[in-house]
Amino acid sequence: MAINIPTLVDRLPHRYPSYLLDAVVQHEPGQRLVAHKNVTINEEFFQGHFPGAPVMPGVLMIEALTQVATVLLLEREGRGLQVFLRGVDHAKFRRQVVPGDQLRLEVAVGRRHAPLVRVHCIARIAGVLVAETDLLLELRRTVDIDSRAIVHPSAQIGAGTVIGPNTVIGPHVRIGQNCRVGASAVIDGWTDIGDETQIFPFASIGLNPQDLKYRGEKTRLAIGRGNIFREFVTIHRGTEVGGGLTSIGDRNLFMAYAHVAHDCRIGSDTIFGNGATLGGHVWVEDFATISAFSGVHQFCRVGEHAFIGGYSVVTKDALPYAKSVGNRARIYGLNTIGLIRRGFSEESLGKLKRAYRYLLVSRLNTSRALREIEQDDALVCPEVAYLVQFIRNSQRGVILRRPTRRTEEMVADE
DSSP states (O other): OOOOHHHHHTTSSOOTTOOOOOEEEEEETTTEEEEEEEOOTTOGGGGTSOTTSOOOOHHHHHHHHHHHHHHHHHHHHOSSEEEEEEEEEEEEEOSOOOTTOEEEEEEEEEEEETTEEEEEEEEEETTEEEEEEEEEEEEEEOOEEOTTOEEOTTOEEOTTOEEOTTOEEOTTOEEOTTOEEOTTOEEOSEEEEOTTOEEOTTOEEEEOOSOTTOOSOOOEEEEOSSOEEOTTOEEEOOOTTTTSEEEEOSSOEEOTTOEEOTTOEEOSSOEEOTTOEEOTTOEEOTTOEEOTTOEEOTTOEEOTTOEEOTTOEEOSBBOTTEEEETTTTEEEEEOHHHHHHTTOOHHHHHHHHHHHHHHHTSOOOHHHHHHHHHHOGGGOSHHHHHHHHHHHTOSSOBOOOOOOHHHHHHHHHO
16 A cells, blocks of 8 residues: 555654554545554553453554544645544444454544544454444644754744755744745744745745845844745845835745845735846835846836836836836836736726826826826726826836837837
């Protein structure tokens, strides 16, 4: 049978000499399992039960059946779980079990009401029924830390989280529930990581910022839930001058080698391509995409649903809903495909296109174009209002420079 019994039984809250399972002989995944326990005179419990007339205690038969049920349940449910016995019902012991007997232990999964599972159990010797019972078992999420990992005792690891080999986790780290941390990742500093986050091998999360003004002061990194950090991603904590916090929202994807510098603020549902890089103090809003090997200058802002093309250099604020591409980045109009994928209505797309025509085609300066947009009753909608406020609130100026015709043709041909 392709079942690692010692590994699975090790998740029981018991240790040697409590193992009462020798071999698995039948297995129906998730449904039924049959195992053997060879009862010998060398069993430790026979020393006191009873001298001169050894009999296997009924409570140990229950324990043996529990261990068999544990193998069955954990083999299906996977890592990050432990099984606890919550109840024994209708237990009946029909004959004694003595040295030389071979117990055939049969368990079958019954009703489930998460996290509880009822399992029907039977013990036989040479086909003769010797015991039967119904067990009520609880599947409880626990932490699965590889023995080769280095986890500081003060670190807080949520239930169901799996820590891979050679991972290093510092004393001030808090990791939520059901996370996965791959081999040789490093998580340090005052770092909080939300539930269901995946950190792949060799990622570096929460280390000191690369800022010469940093002097070891306590600064934080706060990461929401459901994020994915692929191989060699680096995320740094904040600096005291910048507010002391780097923050990341929920459900973001950081592809391999992406880098987020100190004091950045990242919203939710963003995508960072391979090698995408943020300088310090950058603000990336919800649903933005920064493609492979693009860089965003310090203190810049990337608007909602913005698309930054590959190998771009962004030195001003990148407008929401738009495509910005190039070194230095220029604007290539509305990110129509991305917005359609995000479920924007045709009405909203039409209003945004008209607003961008004021900004890019009308030959009005930015201030006059904004006034025209605000006075056009046909453009009233939340998306256009947000676009106008984004431009008005910009500290570094926004990318409104259009590409030359030759550049536009080259990008279109790619």
